[in-house]
Amino acid sequence: MGQPVGSESGEDGSEGASSFELPPGQRLQRGWPVTHYGPVPKFRPERWEFRVFGATADGEKRGWTHDEFTALPYTTVVADLHCVTKFSMLGAEWGGVPAASILDLAPPAPAVTHVMVWAEYGFSSNLRLADFADGRALFATHKDGELLTAEHGFPLRLIVPHLYAWKGPKWVRGVEYMTADRRGFWEERGYHNIGDPWREQRYSYQEEPGDGPEL
Numbered sequence: 001m002g003q004p005v006g007s008e009s010g011e012d013g014s015e016g017a018s019s020f021e022l023p024p025g026q027r028l029q030r031g032w033p034v035t036h037y038g039p040v041p042k043f044r045p046e047r048w049e050f051r052v053f054g055a056t057a058d059g060e061k062r063g064w065t066h067d068e069f070t071a072l073p074y075t076t077v078v079a080d081l082h083c084v085t086k087f088s089m090l091g092a093e094w095g096g097v098p099a100a101s102i103l104d105l106a107p108p109a110p111a112v113t114h115v116m117v118w119a120e121y122g123f124s125s126n127l128r129l130a131d132f133a134d135g136r137a138l139f140a141t142h143k144d145g146e147l148l149t150a151e152h153g154f155p156l157r158l159i160v161p162h163l164y165a166w167k168g169p170k171w172v173r174g175v176e177y178m179t180a181d182r183r184g185f186w187e188e189r190g191y192h193n194i195g196d197p198w199r200e201q202r203y204s205y206q207e208e209p210g211d212g213p214e215l
Contacts, residue, residue: 022088023197029087034151041120041171043155050156051174052106062106066155070141072097077136079161082197094159095142099132108177116176116184117158119169125184127160127167136161139172164195181213188215
């Protein structure tokens with residue numbers, strides 16, 4: 001799990017003191033680099049929908065338009081972002097809809113153990129249900145009080161502060177509830193199935209029995 005940190009970083013992300021603790025192998029990053037695979041999708045609000053499907057408690061799918069989703073209760077979380085490429089951005093304020101709120105509005109069936117978070121272009125990332133339900137996991141629309149830019153995931157990206165950043169996709173479109181684990185996009189391509197930065201779980205060859213399904 002991540003260590004608690006303060007919020008002393010400057011607007012460019014630079015650190016003003018040595019009170020921060022970084023996960024092993026990470027370096028403090030000035031600013032916020034743009035990192036993603038593939039092109040930036042064009043946002044079409046009239047076509048956008050956030051869906052919850054799979055093993056829901058009532059067997060039904062749920063969906064929200066962009067206006068409906070952004071009208072859900074908004075909260076902020078001060079949390080770090082640790083990229084598997086070894087940079088860390090500390091003490092950012094993220095604003096949006098808690099993942100736990102989605103679980104309340106569209107409850108999973110009792111047998112659900114994992115979720116798959118789906119994004120544009122069919123990108124996906126799998127998470128243990130406990131990680132998704134963590135109180136600081138957030139579907140972010142804002143950073144430091146400003147709307148996310150398209151390059152950083154607007155209109156919606158998932159932030160899971162205690163895991164590497166790839167576990168929280170940009171341009172999220174929905175969540176699938178699963179009764180068994182299944183690897184997402186990067187997890188099928190050599191990245192660790194869990195992705196805990198404090199245990200430096202970067203690559204699939206580091207996995208121990210029980211960390212994930214066979215490749």
